[in-house]
Amino acid sequence: MEPMQTNIEKNVMRRVHLMRLLGLIISTVVLALITLTLALWGIGRQVWVARVFENAPDDFTDLPRFYLAAFNHTRLIVQALAVLTFVSFIYIARSTYRALVDFFTPSRV
Numbered sequence: 001m002e003p004m005q006t007n008i009e010k011n012v013m014r015r016v017h018l019m020r021l022l023g024l025i026i027s028t029v030v031l032a033l034i035t036l037t038l039a040l041w042g043i044g045r046q047v048w049v050a051r052v053f054e055n056a057p058d059d060f061t062d063l064p065r066f067y068l069a070a071f072n073h074t075r076l077i078v079q080a081l082a083v084l085t086f087v088s089f090i091y092i093a094r095s096t097y098r099a100l101v102d103f104f105t106p107s108r109v
Contacts (some may be wrong), residue, residue, distance in 0.1 A: 013107045029095050036088035042081045047074065049100050 005013075043049070057066055071079060 010107060014103065015106060018099075018103050021099055025095050029092060032088045032091045034094070036085060036092065039081045039085040039088065043078060043085065044083070046078045047057065 019067075028043060052070060057063060074082075
């Protein structure tokens with residue numbers, strides 16, 4: 001018969017798993033945060049962002065078409081920075097979700 005873990009042992013093991021997970025993803029998440037920050041800064045330097053929001057339509061159904069047209073009519077550097085921003089944001093969101101799921105899932109040890 002297998003011995004039962006106490007609550008203290010479960011909490012310690014959960015924290016050990018969290019630290020191991022954080023050690024694996026911290027470098028890539030930091031890199032993604034830096035990339036996101038620099039890409040947003042670059043977009044801000046290349047585009048007058050306030051004008052984009054001023055020119056946006058009031059109707060929400062027209063917003064996707066407006067932003068797609070705005071994306072298509074920008075320079076290649078702005079398009080690359082926008083894609084880089086999107087990819088970095090998705091990676092950070094995915095890593096955060098996985099870390100939270102692993103943290104809140106009880107260990108099966």
